Amino acid sequence: MDIFTAARDFVRRDARVLERRLFATVFEGADAQGVVDALRGFQNADGGFGWGLEPDKRCPDSLPLDVEVAFDTLLAAGARDEDMVRRAVDWLASVATPDGAVPLCGPAVEGYPHAEHMTEWTYQPGVNPTAGLVGRLHKLGVEHPWRDKAAAWCAEQLANGFPEDAHGMHEALEFLEHRGDADLDRVREWLPKLAYYRADAADPSYGVTPLQFAQTPDSIWRPLFTDEQLDAHLDRLIADQQPDGGWGITWEPPGPAATLEYRGIVTVGALRTLKAYNRL
Template identity: 65%
Template sequence: MGIMTDSILDNARAFILREGRLLERRLFATLFQAAPAGGVMDSLRAYQNPDGGFGHGLEPDKRCPDSLPIDVEIAFQTLLAAGGPLAEPMVSRACDWLAMVAAPDGAVPLAFPVMEAYPRAVHWSDWTYTPGLNPTAGLAGLLHQMGADHPWLTRATDWCWSALEDGFPGDAHAMSETLVFLEHVPDRDRAERLAQRVGEWLPKLSHYRADPADPSYGVTPLHLAPTPGSRWRRLFADDVIEGHLDRLAGDQQPDGGWAITWEPPGAASTLEYRGIETLRALRVLTAYQRI
């Protein structure tokens, strides 16, 4: 373990400038070069449709221009990362769209069959059409983090509580979404009661990658606790976090970017997701003072 040299950041910057899309270039400038968040907001607006939702491959594994809940979630995550104005009209418009496409109980799926007309990764299939904690809990948690107030958020929050009464999900992606919800939902007493059970549940999850030496795809402790101040950092021993930080730092590729461990639908999608993952790695390593 050790503090990383500036060349790590410099090489990553070169990769993002060379291969990343405009959104990641603007976000890098905001996060690491003190650029105003307005540039990120302008880039995000290009992905918002007239119906208020987001599409156009904001999540690059499907090239569908139509609005999808997963793309709305990426938009919210990007807005929060950039520190942009949380009262942005784009947020309320996206909430209106979520209310329009949600099930009567408020839950939303990751995607809709409209994406089948466009290139997409193999894992983007009909399982993503079922409303669930992934992404409903994540979307609701992000909106609570923003301090948003919208009728859909009330419905979605009630649905999430009801779903969690039946137990935690069995997949690490859905658990990651659940943890965003539990970290930011206003009912702290109820959230903390559930939070006490998270640690014992993690080893049971599919796609959870606890071992930093495991090269396969999965959700790691650094996805769940991306900063030392995360609500979930205390779930993991120091040596586990340090091992994953070592692995993350060591995974930087010779071209300056970070690789991905799944198969996107094309070369452009691959580079776009590598830009996203490179920024994620830099943010985590910076938060843990490895850069």
């Protein structure tokens, strides 16, 4: 069975409705409204997103991390729902610091099953996820006073230095992409200093790879990496497909259901990357 067919069968069999809808939209021409409708079940009355949209915590409360996943899903589907997004940004504004910064999560996660890495560090407002949320709002074409306030804060933070880990750097690059003054040399110089940056395709450990920074060949961050680097990571991505057709993960979600949900997310993501780089 080929890569795509095996992955399709995995998604149809084991992924949650949201990823099945996203798969159908991206690969089978289904209406993107189906993705929007599936996301509605994760949006709370306060406008934020919760209910384990990002599966590493089973918390129903609205969290910025879940808002970010919602924005990513809309972007992946090519879907737009300005009311849905605007309500989410209104909620972000309500929980932000006076400067506009937000944290990934909050203490509410402690009352529910959650992955071990979901600890106090995720309660601190920071570039991760504030910068990434601002960047995604630019991609979605949604203006909002919070976006402008948070953008000013992010610009000030990044002028003083880049984040020290690859997740934060990924968020920073989402933000910098829309400023029109990306300093590729400065970014390239910083990459080897990042914690959790998986530069070597042969490295089996957890980390952020060049393919996550340059998700498509036309990404402005594509020149950060050589053809050989990207080809090696694409080869590794193909090799990492599991016998059941899905892709595995290198961390421990809070339970079997969350693990399958995350595998559905990364499987659709892997297929999108392979499609973008003409490897399917």
